[in-house]
Amino acid sequence: MADGQGGALLRGVTSSPRATFLELFFDLVFVFALTRVSQRLIDDVSANPPDVLRQVAQTVLLFLALWMVWILTAWVTSRYEPERNPIQFVVVASMFASLVMAVALPRAFAERALPFALAYLAIQVGRPLLLTLALRGHPRRSVTRRILLWFTVGAVPWLLGALLPPAQEVLWTLALAWDYAGLALGWPVPRRGAARPSGWAVAGEHLAERYQQFFLIALGETVLVIGLTFSGAVFSSHAALAFTLSFLTTALLWRIYFHRAGHVLAEAIRVARSPGVLGESASWTHLVIVAAVLLTGVGYELVISHPHGGRTPTGWAVFVTGGPALFLTARARFEYEIFARVSRSRVVGVVLLLGLLPLAPLLPPVGLLGLSVAVLAGIAVADTARAHGRPLERPASPL
Template structure:
C-alpha cells in the first residue's frame, strides 16, 4: 500500500510533457532573481579595482546557488508527477526559498548572509527529505536519501560561511557550491547505497527539454528588463538611444541563434537519443553556461546605455564582447549535443569576439556593443544561407 502511494508520485504514461502553470509561475521568481544577480555585477564594477575579482567571485557563487535550486526542481518535475499536491508543495516551497534568496542577494555577502544561506539550505535539504517521506516505502526513496545526505553535508559550509566574516565567507560558500555540484555530477554517492547518476533517471525528457528552453527565455526576459530599466532612467540622447537599439537587436540575435534548429529540435533530440538521461544531464550543464553568457551580456547592455561615449575599460569589454563569446561557445556545445557536429560559424564567432575583447578598450562602449552585435548578425545570416533551400536537418545526438 505504501509502495502504491509512493508510485502515484512518479511520472506515468499519461503525463503531459508540457510545463504546468505552477512551473511557469515558479519561473517568474527567477526573472527577479537574475535581475538581482546582474545588478550585483554592475555594483561590483563600481568597486575599487583591487576588490573586483573578489566581488565577481561572490556573484558567481550566488548565481550557481540559484541555478542549483532551479535545475534540481526541473529534474524533480520531470521525474515526478507535477499535478500531485505533494510535488506542487515542493515547487511552491522552492519558490519561497528563491524569493528570500533573491531579496537577500544585494547584501548576501554582508548583512543578509544568514538569510541567503538559510533559505538555500532550507530548500536543498528540505526538498529531498520531504520527497523521501512522501515516497514512503517506494524503492526510489533511496535516491532522495542520497540527495538529502549530500545536501546536509553542503549545509555545513553554507551555514558556517554565513556567520563568518569576509574572505572566510567566500571560501566556505565556494566549498559548499563545489559539494553541491559534485553531488549532482557524480550522482550523490553514499556508502553502501552507491551513486545514482541523473543520466540513469527515468524522466520525461520532453518536459526537461522544454523547461531548459523556458529558462533560456527567462534569461532573455531579464535582458529586456535590464535594457528597459537602463534606458528609461536616461535622457533620450542619440548615443543612449543607439545603445538601446543595439541592445535590443543583440537580444533578438541571441534568441535567433539559440533556437535555430538545435533549440527547436531539443525535445526531439532527447526523444530519439539512445541515452535520453545522459543527453538531459549534458544539456543541463550546457544551459548553465548559456544562461551565464546571456546574463553577462545583459550587464554589457546597461554599461553601453548608461556610458555610451566612455572609453571601454577592460572589465567592461569582458561583458560587452565576452558575454556573447561565452554564449556562442556553449551554443556550439549545444549544437554538438543535438546534431553531433558544430557549425564553423560558431567557432569563428567565438574567435572573433575573443579578439575584439582587448581591442574594445581602444574605443567607446557603444562601438564595442555594435561590434559584438555585428558578429552575432553575421552568424545569423550564415545560418540562414546554410539552411536556405535545403530540407530541415534532423537531430542526431552525439551522446
C-alpha cells in the first residue's frame, strides 16, 4: 500500500508531456533572478580593474547556484507528476526560496550571504527530504535519500562560508563544486553506488520543453536589458543603432538555436535508446547556452549606454563578441548531441567572432556590435540556404 501511494507521485503514461502552468509560474522567479545576475555582471565590469575578475567569478558562482536549483526542479517535475499536491508544494516552496536567493544575490558576498545560503539549502535539502517522506516505501525513495545525504554534507561549507566572510569565497566554491560533482556522478554513497540522472525514466518532450523555456527566459532577460537601457539612455542616432543591433542579435540567437536541432530536441530524447543520457547531456549544454545569452545581454547594456565612446575596451569585447562566440560553441555541441555532426558555419562563426576580439580597441562599441550581428546573420542565412527544399532532418543522437 505504501508503495502504491508513493508510486502515485510518479509520472504515468497518461501524464501530459507539456509543461504545466505551475512550472511556468515557477519560471517567473527566474526572469527576475537572471536580471539580478545580469545587473551584477554589469556592475562587475564597472568595478576597479584589480577586482573585476574576482567580482565576475563571484557572479558566476551565484549563477551556477541558481542553475542548480532550476535544473533539479525541472528533473523533478519531469519524473514526478506536477499535478500531485506534494509535488506542487515542493515547486511552490522552491519558488519562494529562489526568490529569496534572487533578492539576496546582489549582496550575497556581503551582508546577505546567510539569507542566500539558507534559501539555497532550504531547496536542496528540503526538496529531497519532502520527496523521501512522500514516497514512503517506494523503491525510488533510495534516490531521494541519496540526494538528501549528499546535499546535507554540502550544507556545511555553505553555512560556514556565510558565517565566515574571510573564507566565504573558498568555502562556497568548494560547496558548489561538491554539489555539481554530486549531480555529475549521481550522488554516490558508500555501498549504495550512484543514481545518475542519465539512468532515470524521464518525459522526453517535457524535459525538452523545459530547457527551451529557460532559454527563452534568458532571451527575455536580454529584451529587458535592451528596453530598460535604451529608455534610460540619452537619445541619439548612435544609441538607436545600438538598440536596433542588440535586438537583431537576440532575434538571431533565437533563430540559430531553434533551427533544426531546437525543433527536434523533444523527438530526439523520446526516440533515444537511453533518454536520460541525452537529457543529462543537454542540461549541461543549455547551462552554457544560457550563460552565453546573459553575457551577450551585458554587452547590450554597455554598447547602448556608450555606443560611440571611442575605442571599445577589451573587457567589453568579451561580452559583445565573446558572448555570441560562446553561444555558437554550445550550439555546436547541441547540434552534435542531436545529429552527430557539427555544421561548418558554426565553426566559422566562432573563429570570426573570436577574431574580432583583438580588433576591439580599433572600433567603436556600436561598430563591434554591428560586426557581431553580421557574423550571426551570415550563419542564419547559411542555415536557411542549406535547409531550403530539404525535408526536416530526423534526430540521430550518438549518445
